[in-house]
Amino acid sequence: MSAQREMKEKNPWHKPLTIIITVIGVIAIVALVTVAGLQNRPVFQKYKYGIVLDAGSSHTALYIYKWPAEKDNNTGRIEQKHSCKVKGKGISSYAAVPEKAGTSLTECMQEAEMQVPAWRHQETPLYLGATAGMRLLNMENKVASDKVFEAVEKALQRFPFSYQGARILSGQEEGAFGWVTVNYLDDRLKQGLQTTGALDLGGASTQISFVPHEYDISESPSNAVAFQLYGNYYNLYTHSFLCYGKDQALRMALAHQTRSGPIAISDPCFHPDYSVTRNYNTLYDSPCVSERKPKVAPLNFTHTGEGNFLQCQEVIRSLFNFKSCKYSKCSFNGIFQPPVQGSFGAFSAYYFVMNFLNLTDGSMSLETITNYVANYCSTPWDQIKKVYPDINEKYLAEYCFSGTYILTLLTEGYNFNTETFSKIKFIKEIKGSDAGWTLGYMLNLTNMIPAETKDSPPLPHAGYVSIVTVIVLLLFILVTLFILSFRSIWPKCSKEPQIV
Ligand SMILES: Nc1nc2c(ncn2[C@@H]2O[C@H](COP(=O)(O)OP(=O)(O)OP(=O)(O)O)[C@@H](O)[C@H]2O)c(=O)[nH]1
Numbered sequence: 181m182s183a184q185r186e187m188k189e190k191n192p193w194h195k196p197l198t199i200i201i202t203v204i205g206v207i208a209i210v211a212l213v214t215v216a217g218l219q220n221r222p223v224f225q226k227y228k229y230g231i232v233l234d235a236g237s238s239h240t241a242l243y244i245y246k247w248p249a250e251k252d253n254n255t256g257r258i259e260q261k262h263s264c265k266v267k268g269k270g271i272s273s274y275a276a277v278p279e280k281a282g283t284s285l286t287e288c289m290q291e292a293e294m295q296v297p298a299w300r301h302q303e304t305p306l307y308l309g310a311t312a313g314m315r316l317l318n319m320e321n322k323v324a325s326d327k328v329f330e331a332v333e334k335a336l337q338r339f340p341f342s343y344q345g346a347r348i349l350s351g352q353e354e355g356a357f358g359w360v361t362v363n364y365l366d367d368r369l370k371q372g373l374q375t376t377g378a379l380d381l382g383g384a385s386t387q388i389s390f391v392p393h394e395y396d397i398s399e400s401p402s403n404a405v406a407f408q409l410y411g412n413y414y415n416l417y418t419h420s421f422l423c424y425g426k427d428q429a430l431r432m433a434l435a436h437q438t439r440s441g442p443i444a445i446s447d448p449c450f451h452p453d454y455s456v457t458r459n460y461n462t463l464y465d466s467p468c469v470s471e472r473k474p475k476v477a478p479l480n481f482t483h484t485g486e487g488n489f490l491q492c493q494e495v496i497r498s499l500f501n502f503k504s505c506k507y508s509k510c511s512f513n514g515i516f517q518p519p520v521q522g523s524f525g526a527f528s529a530y531y532f533v534m535n536f537l538n539l540t541d542g543s544m545s546l547e548t549i550t551n552y553v554a555n556y557c558s559t560p561w562d563q564i565k566k567v568y569p570d571i572n573e574k575y576l577a578e579y580c581f582s583g584t585y586i587l588t589l590l591t592e593g594y595n596f597n598t599e600t601f602s603k604i605k606f607i608k609e610i611k612g613s614d615a616g617w618t619l620g621y622m623l624n625l626t627n628m629i630p631a632e633t634k635d636s637p638p639l640p641h642a643g644y645v646s647i648v649t650v651i652v653l654l655l656f657i658l659v660t661l662f663i664l665s666f667r668s669i670w671p672k673c674s675k676e677p678q679i680v
Pocket residue numbers: 235236237238239270311312313381382383384385386425426427528529532533536575
């Protein structure tokens with residue numbers, strides 16, 4: 181005992197050493213735990229926003245997208261925050277009263293003002309893209325189309341967002357951006373996975389876009405779009421058929437049946453007992469059919485239904501020209517198309533129609549779907565109205581035509597067969613964001629998809645801090661144990677030289 185006391189007295193520094201180690205240890209532990217805790221605490225997420233108006237032929241829709249503000253450098257995931265359907269028809273329908281095209285957007289724009297935090301308004305980009313409706317108006321009457329754009333620009337500039345312009349998208353852009361949207365939302369681009377094709381059926385045009393196998397883009401360069409996204413290269417095939425959206429295709433089908441100017445037609449694409457009076461001038465008031473207007477015709481014709489799927493297919497076939505093809509392979513109207521390849525997402529009217537007919541369940545074969553549509557078409561109109569009393573009659577009357585048109589376009593137009601058809605998924609949205617060209621358009625204009633991949637650290641920042649914390653703690657415990665054990669053997673080691 182006395183030897184030990186003597187030793188303590190002769191090693192006066194070992195007590196302060198213990199205290200210092202303990203204090204430093206406690207401080208280190210508190211500091212590390214605090215840092216790790218702060219780093220991993222749930223942070224209040226700040227977002228940035230972008231607004232795109234899809235000015236389609238049938239209507240306009242507004243989409244608000246958001247992404248984490250601190251991940252502006254292309255790494256944050258963009259998602260749809262809100263959408264608003266503009267009341268009334270598409271902006272091209274206001275050709276005679278252009279200012280109304282502008283005012284029609286007010287309600288949805290006011291909604292956007294509420295949805296985007298006020299302090300973000302000024303930096304939020306606002307785009308308007310017009311599709312086939314305005315493409316047709318521009319072809320038909322450029323002055324009227326310019327006036328509609330003027331009115332729309334004026335209306336949009338009144339809002340506090342960063343207005344980036346309004347323009348007509350080419351069919352190729354519409355197809356390509358739809359493809360980007362679908363593959364972005366499915367996380368296929370970032371991960372370099374096999375991509376999904378995109379099928380878009382609008383009111384006035386329809387698009388098909390996919391990455392074909394062994395694709396020789398030189399065969400028809402106007403159908404090719406080359407992308408470099410996240411370091412991967414894509415040679416996309418895309419084509420947009422103007423006038424082959426479902427509303428204009430119906431006009432063409434009716435024009436085909438009224439080419440001789442009859443007073444009444446019995447239409448196989450409408451239900452038995454269906455009967456309405458239609459006006460010749462209204463029917464032929466579109467560049468898709470105007471040239472075919474019969475020279476002699478009454479003011480109106482009676483449009484009755486017959487409900488015959490096979491005959492309806494015959495009428496629809498007459499809208500496609502399968503005769504001429506100067507390429508190795510064509511879809512229709514002499515347009516080059518490589519064989520369809522891989523899975524497809526079919527959206528817009530593809531979804532509206534197939535969803536109404538309850539045919540979006542991927543397990544149904546092409547044959548089952550065809551039989552279902554045939555049976556639906558043959559159901560009398562009165563019965564249909566009774567089964568679906570709440571559905572808008574204009575939409576309801578057209579589902580037989582639309583279903584038959586979709587099946588004919590896919591199988592005979594694009595050459596999907598029983599096997600490839602089963603790889604089509606009819607979709608409205610992916611992970612809460614609507615499928616359509618708008619998201620791809622915004623991603624492109626805001627440079628949100630980099631051409632190259634960024635070399636990212638193997639661990640996320642919070643994971644890195646946690647691992648460093650654990651390692652430092654372990655090291656500290658080891659050093660402490662070492663010093664303590666060294667201290668306990670110290671007297672024995674130093675005994676003799678100390679006491680002597
Ligand atoms: N059944 C049904 N049809 C709809 C609905 N919304 C739009 N449609 C129709 O579906 C078709 C396609 O609509 P959209 O995808 O908005 O097409 P769009 O943008 O107006 O047309 P494009 O300019 O050709 O792209 C049009 O014939 C619309 O009338 C809906 O909620 N239900």
